[in-house]
Amino acid sequence: MALPLAPTLPRLLPRTAAARRLPPLVRIALCAGLALGTLTAAPPSRAQARQQAQSQRDYDIPAGPLGSVLNQFAQGAGVELSAASALTQGKHSPGLHGRYSVQDGFLQIVQGQGLQVLRGPSGAYSLRAAPPSSLNRADVSTLAPVTVKAQRENPYGPVSGLVARRSATATKTDTPILEAPQTISVITRGQVEMQGAQTVNQALGYTSGVLPAFGGTDSRYDVVMARGGLFVRQYLDGIVLPFSAYSVAVPQFDPYMLERIEVLQGPSSGLFGQTSPGGILNMVSRRPQADPRHELWLQGGNLDAGKLALDSTGPLDADEKLLYRITGLVKSSDGVADHSNEKRTLIAPSFTWRPSADTSLTLLSHYQRDRVIPQYQGLPASGTLRYNPNGTLPRTRFAGEPSYERMDREQYAVGYAFEHRLDDIWSVRQNLRYTSVDIDARGTPGYALAADGRSLSRVATQGLGKGSILGIDTQAQAPFATGALNHTLIMGLDYVKQRDDYRFASAPAPSIDLYDPVYNVAIPDLIPRLSTLQTMRQTGLYMQDQARAGGWVFTAGGRFDRSEAETTDRMNQTGTPRRDEAFTGRLGVNYVFDTGIAPYASYSTSFEPVGGTDYAGKPFEPMKGKQVEVGVKYQPEGSETLLTLSAFQLTQENMLTPDNTPGRASFNTQAGEVKSRGINIEARAELRDGTDIIGAYAYTRSEITKANPSAAGLSLEGLPLPRVPRHMASLWINHEFGAAFLNGLSVGAGVRYIGANYADSPATIRLPGNTLWDAGVHYDLGRAGTQLSGYKLSLTASNLTDRNYVNYCLNELQCFYGQGRTVLLGLRKQW
Incomplete structure (x- = not known):
């Protein structure tokens, strides 16, 4: 079996007249690539390939099986490597830590193993058994061309670094x-x-x-x-x-x-x-992997935060037909608000059975239990977002009753991912999972603020929810050709069955003085207000064809759905059945240049059922969405860079709006419509000098384009949707140092900006824009000495400046402070 191989070296667009004739949107992506220093003038020559092989990079590869270490090094170096598994079977490597060229890195990894790595004229590498006289630096030498296979990232598996392909x-x-x-x-x-x-x-x-x-x-x-x-x-x-x-x-x-x-x-x-x-x-x-890897992670921080996590994966047999993974953690932390805390226990075992190269079955499961006294405490806008003569309420203020409030959640899921290749063309897949959630949520939110600006009237509530969902998605896939077109056809049938049992009760609770709170008050018996049972079944049949010809990629897909739901009101002994059918689809076209530039355009639709009926008792039609999107992506082959620039216009129809017909004040009709337009820019890059960049910007305009006035004569038409900032931006830069005294140290800093927006539908509560800073410092202790190999220290902080701000409001009485500064120190051992 050949080792997985790393991507080939980049082949980028030369700066020619043809390049200058590209569309403006494409040239924008080119300029962004230049700004990141990733665009080269021409495909690398053999001399350039040799120069790259001699250039040095920093590596931090933990000890493990020799085949796994070689594979990680080849991926990190951006070279191709082939090897017979018999050469690495049973052999262990201490890993690789430090700054190495490709030649020196391979030499260090195979030292003392009786092996040599040889480079062919094409730049590809091959692992061979070494004759006794050749165990020296000449192990990396020129050889006749070898046949290799290209590395291809698994879309369900890990990504090395920050940039997925x-x-x-x-x-x-x-x-x-x-x-x-x-x-x-x-x-x-x-x-x-x-x-x-x-x-x-x-x-x-x-x-x-x-x-x-x-x-x-x-x-x-x-x-x-x-x-x-x-x-x-x-x-x-x-x-x-x-x-x-x-x-x-x-x-x-x-x-x-x-x-x-x-x-x-x-x-x-x-x-x-x-x-x-x-x-x-x-x-x-996370899924089982053939390369054995294990991790223990101990973490602590402010707010009495603590976490112990475990992750272990590898084969259960010598033939690597049975693989396992077990991931778990226990953690707890106090919240920013007084009396609040969070506790979690998680275990997620999974197993993979690969009886042959054509068949794979992965069992996936998890169990999680949460115990929370929520820090989600609503405070009046007066005293948080606005002036209050009594002063500003601190973000630590707990407005509820700590002896009563809590959220207990128990969730689990079991399922599998099955795949089988029937022949050279057809393969089938089936994904199945059953998920169950059981929640007991109790709170004491405020519903009125007295004239003194400090006494908050409260109501005690309890919501009991039991939800489960079974999902099955069965697919058949076939690659084939028709003339100049190469197709990837997928046909699928999926089925969803959901059951949701919800009970809600409430009663008036004692009020609280927000500026001098007294806790441990008695909560009266609650009165049942709501008891519903909703069942839903959805069956969908879909088909999609991806047709390729040269650089063109045409994507066309359609789906027909039938959804049946019934909501039973157990308190009023009534039931409301509904049935919806819809056809949706997507059309898209991309053109992928050899340089990694890919302009595209698409049109897609959606549907979402709506509960309830109009004045005549007619069930509402599903809400429908449609979008036109154009953009360009840039990801040169062999590089660790991905740039995306897109523009979209989206319309959502059949939204509920008040029925303004006389005598129908409490009813709705489906005349509502919302439009959103915007531009998204996202950049991810891992530069060769050890610098990582994640940048994003979004410009969004949303508008309620159709709405009827309410009984009071108020209409939302022309207003934006709540919580839609016009501008959002973020930038994260991380650098790993290579100097001897800083070797193994990486330092990162990030900034996030969320522009001003309105918190409520009538656009009366305006939230100002906010800028938040984050940071992270990581150090590989193995660089300081081999006895510490696999140990890593990390120190991360969010909202580094501890900015005090209101980041969300439900209404005038329920505004919420943003998270304060959170600092976490962690120690990990990987082997």
Whole structure:
């Protein structure tokens, strides 16, 4: 078996007259590439290839099996390597730490192993058994040409560094990001660890056009918006997660159990069925790997934060047909608000069985338990966002009742990913998962502020939610050719069954003096207010063809869905059935130049069922979304750079708006419409001098273009959607030092800007813009001595300047402070 190989050296666009005749949007991407120092004048010659082989880079490869270490080095060096597995079987390497050229790096890794690495005239490398007399620096020499295979990133597996090249989220096939006709962002494990993100929301903080729906303050959930304030539907490994307008039974996933976090922006129902036009958030689980790797991670920080995490993977047999992975953690932390805290226990075992090269079955599971006294404490705008004669309320103020408030969540999931190649053309896949969430959420929010500006009337609430969802997605894929076109055809049938049981109760609670709070008050018995059971079934049949001819890539897909749902009101003994059908799709075209520049355009649609009926008792039609997007991507072959520039216009129709017909004041009609327009720019680059850059900018305009006035004569028409900043920008720069006394040290800093926006639909609560700073310092202790090989220190901080700001409001009585400074110190051992 050949070792996986690293990408070939870049082949970039020469500066010719033809290049100057490219469209303006393409030239913009070229200029951005020049600014990052990644654009070269011509394909490298053999002399340049030799020069690259002699140039030095910093490496930090932990000890492990020899084959794994060689593979990681080849990927990091950007060269191709082939080897028979028999040469590396049973051999161990201490890893590689320090600054090396390609020749010296290979020599160091194979030293004492009885092996040599030989470079052919083409620049490709080959591992061979070394004769006794050749175990010296001449081990890397010129050899006759060898046949090698190209390294290809697995879209379900790890990414080395910050820049992904492939994804399966945008097309449900293994597709280069350059060929996806929509904006897609991939947040890798490397980025999560570099920035110290503790939630998925935090991990998305440097993603263009993406914003936490509740300002990121509510750490109990990860709810995301994109494309102008539109919610994004969440998936795990391509299977939809529990969702409901009636319940709190929503899961949350710790970033430690995830390999990638991918956001596909814009309508995506053509592949995924009923979704919001904002797009989808697909989280990819860590999966078993053939290369044995293990990790222990101890972390602590301010707010009494502590975490112990474990990750271990590798083969269970000599033939590597059985692989395992187990990931788990325990962690706890206090919140910014007094009395608040969070505790989590997680275990995620998975197994892969590969009986042959044509068949693979991976079992995926996890169990998670959360115990939270929420720091999500709503305070009046008077005293936080606005002046209050009693003074400013501190962000540590707990407005609820600590002896009563809590959120207990228990969630688990079991499923599998199966793949089998039937012949040289057809292969089949099936992904299945059952997810269950059980939540007990209790709170005491305020509903009225007295004239003195300090006494807050409260109501005690309890929501009990039990949700489950079964998702099955079966696919058949075939590559074939028709004349000059090479096709990748995928046909699929998926099925979703969801059950959501929700009970809600409330009662008036004692008021609180926000400026002199007294706690441990008695909470009265609650009165049941709501008891609903919602069941939903969705069946979808879809087809997509990706046709390629030269640099052209044409993507065309369509899907038909049938959705059936019934909501039972157990208190009133009524049931509301509904049935929806919809056809959605996507058309896209890309042209991928040899230089890695890929302009594209696409049109896509979505649908999302709406509960309730109009005045005549007619069920509402699904909301529909449609989007036109144009853009250009730039990712030169062999480089670690990805630039994306896109512009979009999105329309959402059939939105609910008040029925202004006389006598129908309490009813709605579907005359509402929203439009969003914007530009997204995102850049990710790992430069050869050890500098990493993540940059993003988003300009967004949203507008309610159709809306009826309410009974009071107020209309939202012409206003923006809530929580849609006109401007958002972020920049993260990290540098790894190579000097002897700093070898192994990397330092990063980031800045995030969220522009001013309105918190409420009538646009009466204006949130000012905010700028936040983050930082991270990492040190590889193995660089200081081999006895510390595999040990790494990390120090990360978010909101470094401890800025005090309000980042979200529900209404005049419920505004929420942003997260204060969070500092975490970690020690990891990897082997």
